[in-house]
Amino acid sequence: MNTNSKKNGWCLSILLTAMLCTGWQKPSAAEEQNQLSALNNKFREFYAAARGHEIEASTPLILCYADRLVLLNGSQREEVANIKDRYTTFKTVAHIPLALYCLLYKEPTIELSRQKLLDFKALVERARSELKDHDLSMKELDRQYKMVDACLTFIDKALAQKQISAKELQEFTRSLRSDILQNAYLAVSSQLAIIDQTVGNWRQKLGKDFDKIKIVIIGGHMPRLRNSNFQYFCRLLKEKEEGNRIIYMEGLNSESDALNLLGTHILDEGVAVSFFSDKWRMHRDLLSDGAAQYLKEHPPLTGK
Structure with missing residues (x-):
């Protein structure tokens, strides 16, 4: 036996002895699963922190509810009813x-x-x-x-x-x-006139910062298509679709929900560009391409 073989044998013996002395056992399947869960939870923690950073940096921001507008600018908050x-x-x-x-x-x-x-x-x-x-x-x-x-x-x-x-x-x-x-x-003429006057006042107050404004529209599912407030802000900001400076949120209505959605949009845009060179990629299910491929190969109810 050459020197290297002896050395490797000694190392293996020492390692086995140490494992026996310390009661080492192979991790169970449950323990391995717990580690995977812990790893995934750590991702969620990092993601939430990154999203919080994006929320803090996202103002000025207008939240447009069905009955009111809210301007968030740093620590300042202003609310105006848009229904009379x-x-x-x-x-x-x-x-x-x-x-x-x-x-x-x-x-x-x-x-x-x-x-x-x-x-x-x-x-x-x-x-x-x-x-x-x-x-x-x-x-x-x-x-x-x-x-x-x-x-x-x-x-x-x-x-x-x-x-x-x-x-x-x-x-x-x-x-x-x-x-x-x-x-x-x-009815909508009355509402949009109030919105326009309010936004005009805020634009004057914000000055150049208004050019960075983002909008979150909080509404229901059924009026989402061609939503009146969405149409107004698209015309105002010369946006043709949702997702860049204008976001539509349905099913939730709290201010924290709106801020979290905005933070998610901003953070996911960075993720999409970084990973896929396409800022819109995270606007569709990350699993969508895989699902389309699978369903093409395995059509539903065909047994393939």
């Missing part, structure tokens, strides 16, 4: 026929909903008497009366007939379509 009486009035009147549809579309006979109809009629009549006290022109007021009266007439018809066919309900709802859309236009 006109918006609420136009939208509420437009909701009257929608409420009737929701009540009647599944009930061809009225007996099951008769008391609800009577109660709703009384509520509509009380609201009608208050319309004159709201910020409407005479022409606008007359059109609201027309819509309300059409709804009251339909309620009386339903109560008298004791049933409403699907055809009758559809004829009623479609007869009010143009008025509903006009109310929607007037």
Whole structure:
């Protein structure tokens, strides 16, 4: 045996002796899994810290809720309501026929909903008497009366007939379509005018810092497509799509949720560029390419 072989043998003997003396055992599968979990948790910790850094550096920022705007600039915070009486009035009147549809579309006979109809009629009549006290022109007021009266007439018809066919309900709802859309236009015009004035004031206050502004729009799932506030900020910032300076958040509505989403967008853009040379790559599921390849090779329910 040569010197190197003897040396290697001694080293192995020493190592085995040390392992026996210290009670060394091969890690169990559970322990190895725990180490993987710990490793993944450490990634989450680093990611959260990096995201927090991006949040701190992200101002000035405008959070656009359905009913208010919030400007965050360093430690400063300013909030302005973007809904006033006109918006609420136009939208509420437009909701009257929608409420009737929701009540009647599944009930061809009225007996099951008769008391609800009577109660709703009384509520509509009380609201009608208050319309004159709201910020409407005479022409606008007359059109609201027309819509309300059409709804009251339909309620009386339903109560008298004791049933409403699907055809009758559809004829009623479609007869009010143009008025509903006009109310929607007037409501959103009121809101966007307030938003524009508020953003103009903030732009003047921020000066050159306004050029760095980012927007998070907090809204629901259904109004996401062509969302009115999203359209406004796209026009303002000359953005054609979401994800760069404008982010749409649905399903969550707290300020911390909005900040975390913004931080995620900014951090993931850096990740996407660093890993994939494509700043939009993290805007789709990281697993998406693999999923597409797998499903191409293994179509669902084919047994392949």
